[in-house]
Amino acid sequence: MATSRTPGMLSTAKPSLPQQAGVQLRVKTSGSPADRLSQSRSMVLQDPVLQKPVTRHRRNQSQHDVLGSAVGAEIAEPLLRGEHLNMTRILEGGRKLRKNWTSVWSILTSEQLLLYKEEKKGSKADTVQLCGAVIGWTMDKSSRKNVFQITTSTGNELLLQVDNYSTALKWYDAIKTAIHASTRADVGSPLRRSSSTEYLPRHGSLPGRGSASPSAKQRNSINRRSINMFGSSKLKHSSSDSSDRSGVKNRLKKFIIRRPSMKTLQEKGLIQDRVFGCQLSTLCEREGSTVPRFLQACVDAVDKRGLQMDGIYRISGNLATIQKLRFIVDQEEPLDLDHSQWEDIHVVAGALKLFFRELPEPLFPSWIFQQLVETLRIKEDQQKIQAVKKLVQQLPPPNLDTMKVLFSHLLRVLAFSTKNLMSAQSLSIVFGPTLMWTEQDAGNMAVNMVYQNQIVEFILIESRQIFGLDRK
The missing domain is CATH 2.30.29.30 (Pleckstrin-homology domain (PH domain)/Phosphotyrosine-binding domain (PTB))
Structure with missing residues (x-):
């Protein structure tokens, strides 16, 4: 039955109808079957234009x-x-x-x-x-x-x-x-390219996961080199792929077996032994002494030009110049610390501290640190000195002799404290973390730093008795 709708009839419609699905009615005046068919097809759902619902999942949020x-x-x-x-x-x-x-x-x-x-x-x-x-x-x-x-x-x-x-x-x-x-809750979310808002397909383009949209298929054909990390866990490979992988493995095994030893590379000059970052015992054995030559050269230079320098060892030298000095030493090039390019004595002092910081194992090995902490709790001074001396005498000759040279030098620096303004406490603050550290968690870092400073200060003050140094 054909009917004609007037504006009055439309006004009597239920007010909740536009809010439910946004149905649009087209008014037709003709009563032919074709027109009625067109009228029935005109009742279509439009894209919703209502307020956007609040999303509850991060995949629906902003793709910024x-x-x-x-x-x-x-x-x-x-x-x-x-x-x-x-x-x-x-x-x-x-x-x-x-x-x-x-x-x-x-x-x-x-x-x-x-x-x-x-x-x-x-x-x-x-x-x-x-x-x-x-x-x-x-x-x-x-x-x-x-x-x-x-x-x-x-x-x-x-x-x-x-x-x-x-x-x-x-x-x-x-x-x-x-x-x-x-991450566990969002395992099924799509992957996104770095620095892009484009999302990569995760399951839709894989076999057995349903058909992908035409636009997705087009993107997949363009980006065929992209690797789907979260697709099927079992990848099928052809026999040729398996043989290729087997050949690569065999070549790698032969390469590893035939690789030259470290000693051979050193003999051929392909790998050079360095000074910074080398084990103290290895360096001394290579140089045929118990005290590294570079350390002795730095001590002599500071004794000659820096004992009265204000803030020696406390003031930092130019970092670029220190690294240049380090490079020359590691390349075993001729070194003259009296040259004009090393005129700033703070550069030489900074290189000396850097040498100790770069040691794989500190000058005071880790095993002795906790025992030195225990000796600090001894109240009687002479008994404390003997306990520290006994521990120090157990160290290897390179460590012990290097300590003697260093603390004897620091005593000479301390003798000019009125001019260089470096007290025993100031030197211990500088050299405490440089000469000893332990393998501990970060929670004890502050406590260990206090112990490091106290140990170095005590050894410096009592170094003549501990190391048997000359009182001249």
């Missing part, structure tokens, strides 16, 4: 890079409430960045880390997505203590740091837990 902006965004319940941390980015979009430490107000949720520039509601925040990220402690990326690094799923890197170790450990453990939880 890992460090994006979030202003007033609705976040999950925080795992850790706000706290001030120091943050710097070091790699973003494949480009290295200069470290620029800033204090940020940090909030950790189950899926992301929010970094605010200031502690205010509604302020702008940088968002670090934790799914697929990697976290770890680092000591070579910054000279600061308690630094850990977060590498995101897109390859961006940032450093977080706080002076208090317990606070740093709390945030490290919480972020690590959140990374593992969010």
Whole structure:
């Protein structure tokens, strides 16, 4: 039955109809069957234009890079409430960045880390997505203590740091837990290219996973070299691929078996023995002495030109010049520390300290450190001196003789303390961490540093009795 609809009839429709599915009615005046068929097909669902629902999963959220902006965004319940941390980015979009430490107000949720520039509601925040990220402690990326690094799923890197170790450990453990939880919960999410908003297909283009869309097939044909890491766990290889892999393995085995020894490479001059970073015993054996020649040359130069220099061993020399000196020594080129290019005695003093810091094992081996700490608790001075002397006498000759040369030199520096302003305490602060360290966790770092300084100061003051030095 054909009917004609008037504006009055449309006004009596249920008011909830537009909110349910956005149905559009087209008015037809003709009553032919073709027109009625056209009318029935005209009742189509349009794309919804209503308010976008709030997403509950990170795959439906913004596809911005890992460090994006979030202003007033609705976040999950925080795992850790706000706290001030120091943050710097070091790699973003494949480009290295200069470290620029800033204090940020940090909030950790189950899926992301929010970094605010200031502690205010509604302020702008940088968002670090934790799914697929990697976290770890680092000591070579910054000279600061308690630094850990977060590498995101897109390859961006940032450093977080706080002076208090317990606070740093709390945030490290919480972020690590959140990374593992969010990564496990998001195993089925699509992969994203680094520095791009394009998502890679994960299951749709694999056999047995359903057909992919035409646009996805076209992208797959273009990017056939992309490796699907989360596809089928069992990859099928042809017999030719297996034979190729077998051939590579055989060639690698032959190469490893036939590789020349370290001694052969040294005899041919392909690998040269170095001075910096070499074991003290190995270096002394190679030079045929119990005290490294470079160390003796530095001591003689400072004795000659630096005993009265203000802040000797405390003031740092030019780092580039120190590295140049190190290169010349490692290449075993002729060295004259009286040359004009080494005129700054702080460069020679800095190279001496660098030599001790580069030793694979400290001048005071790790095994003796805890025993020296115990001797510090002895109250009677003479008994304490004898206990330290007994421990020192157990060291190998290169360690013992090098200590005698070094502490005898530091006594001469101490004799001019009124001019160089270097007291026994100042020298111990400089040489404590340089001459001894232990394999311990970062939580005892401050305590061990106090012991290092106290041990070096005591040995320096009592070095004549401990090492049997001449009192001249």
